[in-house]
Amino acid sequence: MGLIETIKEKAKLKLRTIVLPEPEDERVLKATEQVLKDKTANVVLIGNADTIKADAAKHGANIDGATIVDPKKFDNINKYIDELVELRKNKNLSRDEATEIMLNEPRFFGCMMVRLGDADGLVAGSNSPTADVLKAAIQVIKTAPGINTVSSTFIMETADGKFGDNGLILFADCAVIPEPNAEQLADIACATAATAASVVGLDPRVAMLSFSTKGSAAHPLVDKVQFACDILNERNVNFSFDGELQADAAIVESIGAKKAPGSKVAGKANILVFPDLQSGNIGYKLVQRFAGAEAHGPIVQGLNKPVNDLSRGCSVEDIANLVAITATQIK
Numbered sequence: 001m002g003l004i005e006t007i008k009e010k011a012k013l014k015l016r017t018i019v020l021p022e023p024e025d026e027r028v029l030k031a032t033e034q035v036l037k038d039k040t041a042n043v044v045l046i047g048n049a050d051t052i053k054a055d056a057a058k059h060g061a062n063i064d065g066a067t068i069v070d071p072k073k074f075d076n077i078n079k080y081i082d083e084l085v086e087l088r089k090n091k092n093l094s095r096d097e098a099t100e101i102m103l104n105e106p107r108f109f110g111c112m113m114v115r116l117g118d119a120d121g122l123v124a125g126s127n128s129p130t131a132d133v134l135k136a137a138i139q140v141i142k143t144a145p146g147i148n149t150v151s152s153t154f155i156m157e158t159a160d161g162k163f164g165d166n167g168l169i170l171f172a173d174c175a176v177i178p179e180p181n182a183e184q185l186a187d188i189a190c191a192t193a194a195t196a197a198s199v200v201g202l203d204p205r206v207a208m209l210s211f212s213t214k215g216s217a218a219h220p221l222v223d224k225v226q227f228a229c230d231i232l233n234e235r236n237v238n239f240s241f242d243g244e245l246q247a248d249a250a251i252v253e254s255i256g257a258k259k260a261p262g263s264k265v266a267g268k269a270n271i272l273v274f275p276d277l278q279s280g281n282i283g284y285k286l287v288q289r290f291a292g293a294e295a296h297g298p299i300v301q302g303l304n305k306p307v308n309d310l311s312r313g314c315s316v317e318d319i320a321n322l323v324a325i326t327a328t329q330i331k
């Protein structure tokens with residue numbers, strides 16, 4: 001069984017409730033039909049019921065079985081508004097502003113459903129930039145206890161099975177932190193190792209990527225990655241990691257052996273931690289498009305409850321797959 005089939009089987013056992021706050025997007029309605037057919041989750045769509053049903057009929061999507069919640073007719077709206085005012089009191093958010101957000105910003109409303117236990121997780125981003133999804137999640141759901149950094153990972157699935165574990169390899173962070181410092185790079189490595197183990201079932205081998213391997217180049221950007229490795233050493237983490245490594249040294253056995261002899265990770269990494277968001281986001285999109293890799297994600301890490309983002313270029317299948325992944329992240 002492939003990765004997604006395995007994840008879908010796990011999701012079926014739990015049958016969690018996932019919010020899809022962007023039903024104005026045809027792909028979301030079609031993905032709703034798919035999820036309900038697969039029985040991988042219950043689906044909550046946010047918006048006006050008449051409009052959503054008319055759109056679904058227009059696009060030929062059967063959404064019977066989905067729950068539609070309209071914030072403008074929602075009995076508990078005052079509870080949601082009060083909670084947002086409380087959460088944002090340090091930012092002086094007024095009750096009027098909170099009301100406006102809860103009534104008109106479905107991603108915030110959906111995250112509040114998850115925060116208050118009316119749903120288990122949320123998937124959005126087909127129709128909004130990543131930053132909008134992340135802001136709602138960070139402001140409403142917040143980080144998990146003891147976690148400082150929200151980051152993300154893509155599970156990359158390559159058909160030829162050459163790299164990572166039989167073609168499975170995680171890329172991080174490709175969506176959240178534009179310029180991570182060394183501490184945040186170490187946090188990204190830890191969070192991605194945990195996702196690799198819990199969602200994909202991999203034994204993590206993390207390569208901390210750079211344009212230098214083991215001191216072959218000297219630059220403050222290289223120092224940052226080396227410092228992140230020092231932090232991981234100090235934390236005494238329970239997974240294999242090595243750095244700084246260039247991408248070829250990380251994934252090609254012969255090059256790893258030449259550039260980083262004796263490394264437990266070089267040549268066989270199944271997690272690539274990119275030094276910043278420019279390299280991470282560009283890197284995943286190039287592998288996805290040039291190599292025809294499936295890119296599952298971005299899976300958001302570090303939140304108190306699961307909210308996952310989509311690329312606006314996602315397919316119906318990508319949405320349905322991410323719903324199943326989200327369902328399996330729920331504790």
Ligand SMILES: CC(C)(COP(=O)(O)OP(=O)(O)OC[C@H]1O[C@@H](n2cnc3c(N)ncnc32)[C@H](O)[C@@H]1OP(=O)(O)O)[C@@H](O)C(=O)NCCC(=O)NCCS
Nearest residue numbers: 130131134135138139148149150151174175176177178281
């Ligand atoms: C993630 C992102 C939206 C956060 O932006 P922001 O302006 O800091 O967001 P907010 O002001 O809503 O942040 C709310 C709080 O979360 C904190 N926060 C921001 N990013 C955080 C992160 N990655 N982890 C933990 N906390 C974070 C902020 O410091 C802020 O704290 P405060 O309320 O105590 O002041 C921003 O970093 C971003 O746009 N990232 C790039 C997304 C993107 O375009 N990706 C490319 C395409 S996938």
Ligand SMILES: CC(=O)OP(=O)(O)O
Nearest residue numbers: 130175310311312313
């Ligand atoms: C993850 C990502 O790059 O999202 P988008 O393509 O929507 O910017």
